[in-house]
Amino acid sequence: MTTTFKKKLIEVAIPLEAMNEASAKEKSVRQGHPSAMHLWWARRPVVSCRGILFAQLVDDPSSHPDIFKTKSEIEAERSRLFTLIEKLVTWEAGTDDALLEEARREITRYSNDKKVTVLDPFSGSGTIPAEALRLGLDACGVDLNPVAAVVSKSRVEILPRFSGGAAVNPDGKSLSGHQGLQGIASDFEFYAKRLIEIAREKAGFAYRANPDDKNSKKVIAWVWTRTVPSPDPAFSEVEVPLASSWLLSAKKGQEVIVKPIYDHEAKQVSYSVSKPQSPEALENAKTGTKAGRGANFTCLVSGAAITPKYIKEVGRTRGYGTALIAVVEKARAGRNYRAATDFDLQVASSIQPQWVPDTPISKHPQYMGVAGYGFETFGELFTDRQLFGCTTLYDALDAVENEVLEHARSSGMADEASLHEGGKGALAYSQALRVLLTLALGKLTDLSNAFCPWEPVAQCPRNLFGRQAISMGWTFAEANIFSESSGSLATIVSGIKKALEKNSYDQPLVKGHVWQEDAREIRAGEVPYVICTDPPYYDAVPYADLSDFFYPWMKRSLHRVYPELFTTLSTPKSEELVADRMRYGSTEAADSYFMTGMEEVLSRVSHISDESFPTCVFYAFRASEIEADGISSSGWTAFLEGVLRAGLRIERTWPLRTEMTAGLKAKKNSLATSILVVCRKQAAEAISVTHSEFLRTLKRELPATIKELQSANITPIDMPQAAIGPGIEIFSRFKDVIQADDSRMSVKTALQLINRELDDYLSDIQGEFDADTRFAITWFEQNGLSAGDYGSANSIATARGISVDSVKHAGIVESSAGKVRILKRHELSEDWKPETDPHLTVWECCQHLIKALENKGEYEAAILLKKMGPDKAESVKELAYSLYDICSNKRKDAKEANSYNALIAVWTELTRQAASILETDVGGERQASLGI
Template sequence: MTSTNNPKKKLIEVAIPLEAINKASAREKSIRHGHPSTLHLWWARRPLAACRAVLFAQLVDDPASHPEQFPTDEAVEEERQRLFRIIEDLVEWENSTKDEVLGRARAEIRKNFPDGLPSVYDPFSGGGSIPLEALRLGLPSEGSDLNPVAVMIGKAMIELPSQFKDQKPAHPGKPERLHYRGAEGLAEDILWYARALSDKAWEKIGHLYPQVALPKKDGGGEGTVLAWLWARTVASPNPAVRGAHVPLISNYWLCNKPKKSVWVKPVVSGTDISFEVHNGKPDDEDAVAAGTKAGRGANFRCFLTGDAITADYVKAEGMAGRMGWRLLAIVVEGKGGRRYVAPTKEHEALAFSEKPDWRPEYPLSQHPQYMSVTNYGPTNISDLFMDRQTIALNTFMGLIPEVVRDIPDSAYRKVMLSYLVLGVSRLANRQSTSTFWHTSRENVEQVFAMQALPMRWDTAEGNPFSSSSGNFIGQVEYLAKAVAALPCSDQGGVERQMDAQNVDFSGFVISTDPPYYDNVPYADLSDFFYVWLRKGLAGTYPDLFSTMLVPKQEELVADYKRHGGKDEADSFFLEGMTTVMRNMATQGRPDVPAAIYYAFRQGEVDESGFSVKGWATFLQAIVDAGYSIGATWPVRTELVGNLKKNKNALATSVVMACRPRAADAETISRVEFIRALRRELPAALKEMHRASIAPVDIPQASIGPGIAIFSRYASVIERDDNPMSVKTALQIINEELDQYLSSQEGDFDPETRFAVTWFTQHGYEKGVFGDADNLARARGISVDDVRHAGIVESSAGRVRIYKREELDEEWDPETDRHLTVWECCQYLVRQHQLDGLSHDTALLLKKFGSDKAEAVKDLAYVLYEISDKRRQDRQEATAYNALVTDWTELTRQAAAIHDTVGDRQIKLDI
């Protein structure tokens, strides 16, 4: 084991291949089949690629820690690049089950721990990403969470599969293959017993799911129903039609695709409303899109009288239990795709013809922010399910013990029961009044399409025995594919329920993704699944499902609703998180830094650029616990396509590498702290620019070297002799970051420096010539110089910067006799916006030459900061951020180009 007196620096504390990790993490969001996230919904999973890379970098020494092996800077860099290549292979999704790739990573970790592999612990395991990836890397893995839903998901991911590693399936049918690896046999059994369960359920309740007659235009005969589309109703507020119920319909679309349009048309006869299904483009698309909506929220209009149905009226009717349901249309499985038919009275009546013998009569959380459904009447979880949906879920759940009864191995029987119950819980996410019909994908959209339970006015009731997204077998197929791809280990993993404040971290490597201050209280949302899991598993895991609902008061989030106010919630979070962090710092393995994730979002920075309370409070807990933060890495977690639409709404997981602060850490003054920042921060920021960290990520990434300086001291004393808070330290770090970016302007040509200052003051708007003249003279040039450079227009006593779309289409940097960094940057941004990572974009960059290219990147960082602070220039910020995000790949492509221009060959090393 490495000496703990002078522990060697790990790779995560020095450098990681951030771009490769970000790319793989973002791509992972689009992977469905076989991905562990499809085993069961959890709301905030860290990307597996990031967790895998972070764990590896936590455990492997940085080459600079071994001067005897790597005596020169060149040798250190060469070895670092070798480790980077291992990570770059490791993060690719396709490699997550490849023994050769995983074997190289595991061998590297073993090399660093010759006395035995360390155990990894995550006390906030949530969706289980970190413990799972520790297991994949061959490490003993443990996780815990207060939330029993999270714990059950964790058991299904890291604990149960390893118990039956390489085992053949136990079902009495014919095996699908000759050889089984890992959890493949388990996965096959899950699907086999799920089909048996579905067959038994059909025998019992199949009569509630009849076929429906298809019209001749759709081929005639009968078809299997995929979904029944319903709308809520309230009594009309107009006394003239007293008692008549009218539908609350968000829109009339059933399918809205470029080549397929289907919509519902209400038909009124007296006070009776019926519905017709129409194909083709409607005459008034706006009316179809509006439905009976009359504005935002719960405002509608009465279809019978035209009267306004106000939000207050809707709420009152809902709270009084007077809402009803009307069937709008039926989706049928037809030849060549979905078919839509008009509702029938028989189908509408059948849905309410039987009552369930058990309902989940447990109170819904009343959280106003995340449970807005409760504003309209629902008070119990049972209110989120129609009668037929409740009957179906009850039936599937109740038949599971019978289906697995003949499995001879009691341990395996328990495991099979566990996965089938998870399958029914997964089905509940598609069998609820909180689902809706997705009109472009033509499927039943899940309840938790967002991290909340909003009110749905129209809902889609899927047929659990169909082939559509509301069916049971489809849900279990996702689950089984995820299980088949899970890593299995001879030593296995452990997942348990525990309050993080009570965990003993002795001897563990800690890698964790804690709750984020006042972010979503998942305990409130988890009740939706908990009541079904408890119904099916309380006898199997009595300790885990001992409470009526998910524990909430102890959940470590700053929820003002639970704690009686924002100050009280803030204190609860800070004290609790500090306790956890202190235990981690004092008990965890001292030779390996802890990795702590924080889901940072742009909304956590105010207009002045200072971080708001959540981020500062979280960091305060880490520092107060005795940790020194050695590095921070911004790991992106959104799809690349989404990023390019809105780079400024970027969601970033900031990963911090933390070690216990030195026992003899000294106390310094505010002035000394600022002096240390100015001495150390510029070099770190230059390294970030060199690594092409996206401008939108720089404020978070710069926290690393900045807060590392702050947190390595016992205390930083203010002028009034009080200790400096983390929030103040962050403000100072941000100020130094701004100064650094401003100082970069000094390296640009004078025309570019003029343009930067003019852009800061005016953007692309016109300004007075006299002001421009003074600005130019201060830089030793004239306004004419800037005009001749092609940067500004000057006429009639006014000056303005050219917009990119106004720039010369024929411009060539090689023939421009007055070439400036500003021009190069703007032309390159324009080319990148038009063509992205194309040959033409790379060729343009190559023509600049290496020195000018680096200056262009520096300018993009500067202009991003200026634009991001000006609300009207957020699109500008997006353009500069996109360019730098693609910079590494762009320079790689440019370096690979060998074009001949005139009589000379372009051969630049950018």
């Protein structure tokens, strides 16, 4: 087949481990991250998107044989590009103008000054198009969901459009220079404060401290619990609490708990606040009135069990009561906790909201846990005070928008087209600030509803969407939105301002555009698109159901700014591309909908994409999917089937690890959470082949590619995922693979064959090791680290031309009393030195290297690696791959497998350190000639 395009770096090699490390580190960024602007549930790490886009757009050096004529020249240029990517994917690179400009020059050089426009058909929060803009490219985003479209528009349209502009507020005009988003960040903060001032004048009374109590302090939050009538008929008129916890402060030495008190005469429960009087009291407070798993509670009055059935019945018939169990106040240092007063209760009960979002809540039991407890609309998820406070803030947006417009005009901005029409003047700017303020208020509703738990460790309210669901909750915190503590609008505004200041879009020549549309119907652009996207994940979360929480509030605020986005009563659901069994009635129907839809989307992508560039598509595994089915899961195979049926072939797959884990070792030994699939259009001259022809091609071509992946230090745990790319590339280059019964080979069968070839390759490389190591591999595969019969060991040794005594002399096994066993790593000699070992084996080198790594750290392991020399080092790496395969797939020994995986995971760093170690560090003149 003829190739008419130049291979891009992403199709050949990328610095995968550096990208994975940077993506995981980004998860810990708390200040200045774009996610502070508004919640969206599926967020691809910013740094990985930046690195992938760069690698997707620049040529691999092998595509230029006229410039890079030798293998060493190709590797040197590839290494240079890798170094640039490794810098580019750091979090700090997002504001490094010099580094970003260097990346832009590289992209321009490889695109031959051709106009490039990146398109993400599932833009979500807008990360991919936003990073394309940062790299100097035009970018477009499309999303069916109007909430996602607004979030994307803020990053892709609004911020780049007004980047570099001067602040218009009276306090911001004195700013020196207006680089990046400094001006709009200043305005956002100023007008957010004005919004708070205007709303506080009208709604502040609902959040005030008692004016008649001189000792009253500023309230931070009110802590409530839901109540039900006692299930005991003798106490049915008593409202008993369903408290998930009585703990208010978990700070050591400053613990505070709630103590419920039952008044027998009044038949009422009241609540006091105090320090726990004993360790037992503290422990009991942690579980409240819960009495087991799920929604099982105990009536604190009668001791009767409160069953889930009873609780749900109360919720569906009469609804839950609420009890104010504590008030949290601002103190000089930390928090002050007290019991509720009559004033607190009177204020809470006297408020009447002027508007209630009446959008129905989906009945999806997996993601809408509240639906089973009688909650029908999203308005029911708020207290009256929360509805009143939030609505007042939203209503105050009109006055603030008018102030922005007036100040913008007086600052000299022309009063031209609206934001929706592409305007850049005073009118558009005032609407842009309204959008940003609306996002801030959207975050506020996530923190100001009746399902926000009180966090006793941080001593603050937690947001509703701590996970991708609306779960039923029993104890909740009602934050003072007008305070300056956690849960307030002021805190949210501070976070968004930092996000604006930390993101640079000072690219006046680039254009960003986002629109709402079904990805199956995207129109072609003026120029073909470079496609990079993160589509829905098979049967993962139906985000349309969840985003209905934000939609009515957003519609109330922005229906005039973006009229095309808010024409429906709720977010579109029937067109959402997700295999939702609840929505489509059965697993089969949901699977069919997803596969057909994904094929339609990718067919459309193939039609509108620029053939000069590959298409990059993310696929994210859920943890349960990986554990249950690994890489043969139904979602993954359905996705690949959709890719191939859309007329695309797969060039590469890269395993991406983007989640934080408990520690370095856990991260290195965790399976990649996503796979990046790199595709090209299927060649028109593709032919059909037989099963045997495909298998022969696989055996001929796959081993060389696997060796390349090993050279790139792909960890053993990720190797099956990485090998999919070149394996499926072979499969997808053919029109069809016809099996013996004339049926078309499925993707699942192809994946099984690819995995089998990977196993065969790892087995074949064993023949290149020394005889003692080959004996140890076979013995380990059969017996692990347990003892076995000497006769069996002797047979294995004889077949390899050695004796058991030879393996014993090499320091690999112990042989006594007719038994043989492999020495465990802690039993290996402490003073072993590879440079003086007269019977040096690859097995010994590998085990000692892991021992040094685990017990002494990377530097000592690097010294040992340098002493081994380059030939043994390469053999050790190949042995680690082979032993991981044996431990993981044959012996099912996860702990031992992790040791080999961890060695490969740090191999790049070990070799880097080894190359920089001086002769004096390894001891002796002999090592001066050794290099890695």
